Amino acid sequence: xxxxxxxxxxxxxxxxxxxxxxxxxxxxxxxxxxxxxxxxxxxxxxxxxxxxxxxxxxxxxxxxxxxxxxxxxxxxxxxxxxxxxxxxxxxxxxxxxxxxxxxxxxxxxxxxx
Amino acid sequence: xxxxxxxxxxxxxxxxxxxxxxxxxxxxxxxxxxxxxxxxxxxxxxxxxxxxxxxxxxxxxxxxxxxxxxxxxxxxxxxxxxxxxxxxxxxxxxxxxxxxxxxxxxxxxxxxxx
Numbered sequence: 001x002x003x004x005x006x007x008x009x010x011x012x013x014x015x016x017x018x019x020x021x022x023x024x025x026x027x028x029x030x031x032x033x034x035x036x037x038x039x040x041x042x043x044x045x046x047x048x049x050x051x052x053x054x055x056x057x058x059x060x061x062x063x064x065x066x067x068x069x070x071x072x073x074x075x076x077x078x079x080x081x082x083x084x085x086x087x088x089x090x091x092x093x094x095x096x097x098x099x100x101x102x103x104x105x106x107x108x109x110x111x112x113x
Numbered sequence: 114x115x116x117x118x119x120x121x122x123x124x125x126x127x128x129x130x131x132x133x134x135x136x137x138x139x140x141x142x143x144x145x146x147x148x149x150x151x152x153x154x155x156x157x158x159x160x161x162x163x164x165x166x167x168x169x170x171x172x173x174x175x176x177x178x179x180x181x182x183x184x185x186x187x188x189x190x191x192x193x194x195x196x197x198x199x200x201x202x203x204x205x206x207x208x209x210x211x212x213x214x215x216x217x218x219x220x221x222x223x224x225x226x227x
Contacts, residue, residue: 032213032215041221043219043220044157044218046217049215051213089157093215100162104156
């Protein structure tokens with residue numbers, strides 16, 4: 001079946017540090033890949049997505065590249081801010097199906113001033 | 114544009130009491146609808162999804178149920194709450210037949226069972 005594995009948190013960084021949150025997946029075919037962000041007490045927001053191999057999704061300074069050869073979709077940001085403190089979820093949607101997303105377990109990021 | 118609403122935002126209920134959480138979507142037709150639960154410090158657990166009025170699929174056996182009385186309304190219910198039902202409940206919608214768009218989430222309901 002489909003699965004998503006995220007690096008375990010929590011992750012604590014200083015402001016302006018470089019961020020990487022690893023995400024690898026298992027799926028047949030060509031799934032679509034997503035990163036969601038959840039700020040404290042809120043629902044999940046779609047941060048970025050990539051729908052085919054070598055696509056790069058980007059938003060708010062965050063980037064992730066769909067790597068089919070390594071089945072990965074790592075989230076990166078060059079310089080984090082305190083306001084980036086949140087939980088980040090990697091997810092996949094199987095090709096040809098919009099019914100369900102498979103989520104990773106989430107990674108808590110805390111950015112210190 | 115599409116928006117998704119959930120209410121109430123917070124709820125404190127005693128064990129054994131009934132539950133009704135409501136979710137509505139605006140600005141789209143015939144969406145796929147989902148209920149998730151997020152326990153404290155944990156990931157997301159898919160509870161139910163629906164592809165149309167009256168069509169509900171259950172992912173996890175439990176004392177919760179879901180109904181879709183209207184195209185853009187999704188209700189989560191329980192006849193008797195358990196302590197283990199406490200958590201953050203999220204409703205989401207997606208475009209039917211389109212796997213590249215992802216799902217869009219509501220603001221959530223924080224349920225505390227005492």
